[in-house]
Amino acid sequence: MKKVLLIILLLVTYTNYSQNFPVITLNDKSSLKLDQLYVNAEISGNYATVTYDMTFYNRLNRVLEGELAFPLAQGQSVSHFAMDLNGKLRSAVVVEKELGRVAYENTIKQRIDPALLEQTQGNNYKARVYPIPAKGYKRIVITYEQNLLINDKNYQFEIPFGFKDSVNSFKIEIKSNNINSMPKVNESFCDDL
Numbered sequence: 001m002k003k004v005l006l007i008i009l010l011l012v013t014y015t016n017y018s019q020n021f022p023v024i025t026l027n028d029k030s031s032l033k034l035d036q037l038y039v040n041a042e043i044s045g046n047y048a049t050v051t052y053d054m055t056f057y058n059r060l061n062r063v064l065e066g067e068l069a070f071p072l073a074q075g076q077s078v079s080h081f082a083m084d085l086n087g088k089l090r091s092a093v094v095v096e097k098e099l100g101r102v103a104y105e106n107t108i109k110q111r112i113d114p115a116l117l118e119q120t121q122g123n124n125y126k127a128r129v130y131p132i133p134a135k136g137y138k139r140i141v142i143t144y145e146q147n148l149l150i151n152d153k154n155y156q157f158e159i160p161f162g163f164k165d166s167v168n169s170f171k172i173e174i175k176s177n178n179i180n181s182m183p184k185v186n187e188s189f190c191d192d193l
Contacts, residue, residue: 033165034055038052043157043177048146054142071123
């Protein structure tokens with residue numbers, strides 16, 4: 001029997017998925033504005049790779065520090081992390097926690113701010129984001145991978161977009177390989193629109 005890829009785009013969600021969307025929280029508990037979002041998903045059979053390329057904007061006249069929170073669903077795992085440092089996108093490497101702690105401390109001693117993505121309780125990730133330039137932008141790229149769930153004998157793929165404010169630039173590209181028929185796309189919108 002052929003399996004059809006069922007793609008569910010949750011374009012506007014609130015309560016159920018708001019914790020599934022990346023956000024940078026500042027020291028005063030406010031969040032940084034997401035200015036640009038480019039999502040690229042590549043699906044091969046029952047496996048998906050999703051990249052969030054996010055650019056946040058600091059509207060204030062001072063350099064800020066924040067914390068990126070990037071919650072993932074069960075079965076998803078981060079495979080790539082990069083942050084814009086001094087105008088260049090710098091990729092991180094995956095290391096064990098103790099080795100990461102030592103590298104972090106050595107980097108801090110050199111007066112350099114490292115990009116360190118840490119897995120916390122559950123399947124949540126966080127990273128310190130500094131510096132966020134005054135009246136400037138901070139770009140962060142995260143890629144995660146997952147095996148697709150099966151629902152009614154179809155593969156199910158969801159991308160939650162739980163942001164409440166408008167985004168100046170948004171693009172999504174979904175490429176599917178190795179499927180025998182056209183994907184079905186369902187769009188779910190909030191009733192309040």
